[in-house]
Amino acid sequence: MRKPEQELADIKSMMERSTRFLSLSGLSGILAGTYALIAAGMAYTWIYYPNPPYGFRTNYILDTATLTKLLIAAFMVLTISIATALILSQRKSERTSSKLWTPAGKRFVNALLIPLVVGGFFCIALFFRGYTIIIAPATLVFYGLALINGSRFTLSDIKYLGYCELGLGILSAFFPGYGLIFWALGFGVLHIIYGSMMYYKYDR
Amino acid sequence: MKGNYDKAFENVVRLRVMSILMVNAEYDFNSFKELLEVTDGNLASHLKNLEKQEYISVNKSFVGRKPLTNYSATDSGKRAFQEHLEFLENLINENKP
Numbered sequence: 548m549r550k551p552e553q554e555l556a557d558i559k560s561m562m563e564r565s566t567r568f569l570s571l572s573g574l575s576g577i578l579a580g581t582y583a584l585i586a587a588g589m590a591y592t593w594i595y596y597p598n599p600p601y602g603f604r605t606n607y608i609l610d611t612a613t614l615t616k617l618l619i620a621a622f623m624v625l626t627i628s629i630a631t632a633l634i635l636s637q638r639k640s641e642r643t644s645s646k647l648w649t650p651a652g653k654r655f656v657n658a659l660l661i662p663l664v665v666g667g668f669f670c671i672a673l674f675f676r677g678y679t680i681i682i683a684p685a686t687l688v689f690y691g692l693a694l695i696n697g698s699r700f701t702l703s704d705i706k707y708l709g710y711c712e713l714g715l716g717i718l719s720a721f722f723p724g725y726g727l728i729f730w731a732l733g734f735g736v737l738h739i740i741y742g743s744m745m746y747y748k749y750d751r
Numbered sequence: 752m753k754g755n756y757d758k759a760f761e762n763v764v765r766l767r768v769m770s771i772l773m774v775n776a777e778y779d780f781n782s783f784k785e786l787l788e789v790t791d792g793n794l795a796s797h798l799k800n801l802e803k804q805e806y807i808s809v810n811k812s813f814v815g816r817k818p819l820t821n822y823s824a825t826d827s828g829k830r831a832f833q834e835h836l837e838f839l840e841n842l843i844n845e846n847k848p
Contacts, residue, residue: 551839551843552838555836555839555843557766557767557770558836559762561767561771561786562771564772564786565770565778566784587814646785649782649785649786650779705770736808
């Protein structure tokens with residue numbers, strides 16, 4: 548018989564590996580944050596330049612040309628970030644010789660997607676209803692909820708990122724007109740900080 | 752001494768299967784195989800063993816045309832596992848200086 552300590556450690560590891568998606572890479576957080584900051588920089592030059600990002604807008608946001616550029620940039624950041632996360636998770640699962648698409652992985656994606664998809668449709672509705680001023684806070688809040696919901700099925704540290712996004716989202720709801728700054732903080736800076744912490748904690 | 756050393760969990764594959772079923776309402780054959788990295792035959796015989804002791808229950812179904820075999824822990828299986836855990840914990844506590 549093996550030592551009882553070994554038995555218990557084995558049991559604990561099995562419980563964890565069968566319920567949690569552990570192939571999330573810290574590097575994908577850093578990269579997603581970088582893409583978001585680049586896009587925020589581009590958005591700044593389209594909307595505010597040469598005024599500071601909390602000053603007067605030189606271009607009206609609802610002007611069709613500006614709006615199209617903003618939407619395309621946001622969609623690109625989203626797509627490239629998801630693709631990066633998938634590729635890096637695939638590589639990490641190969642390195643740790645675990646499978647990527649486990650029941651735990653499916654539950655994680657499911658838990659993440661429900662608030663995210665609902666939030667996405669909700670923001671589209673806000674847009675068509677003309678409440679553009681509340682879209683930036685809404686995206687941050689729904690993203691934070693999605694992370695907290697998903698944290699039960701992956702490295703539980705992402706719930707702290709979720710709480711930060713929630714706090715930032717609520718704060719930005721009370722400071723209309725600073726959406727771009729809060730977006731850059733929430734999707735850019737927070738991702739980079741969280742990604743680096745995860746990278747040093749788990750990936751090295 | 753509290754708890755009970757259960758022979759059913761002496762084997763590491765059976766111990767792991769039961770650990771997984773304690774925290775998952777159900778788990779299917781192929782996912783067991785991937786997570787535990789054991790062969791079909793080996794896994795099947797251990798699952799059969801647990802099933803015979805009525806520690807786990809089997810639910811066979813089809814997804815499209817592919818057969819899907821799901822397993823879940825029975826109440827008596829969960830109780831037996833709890834007692835096995837208690838035994839291990841007591842063993843550790845007693846051997847502490």
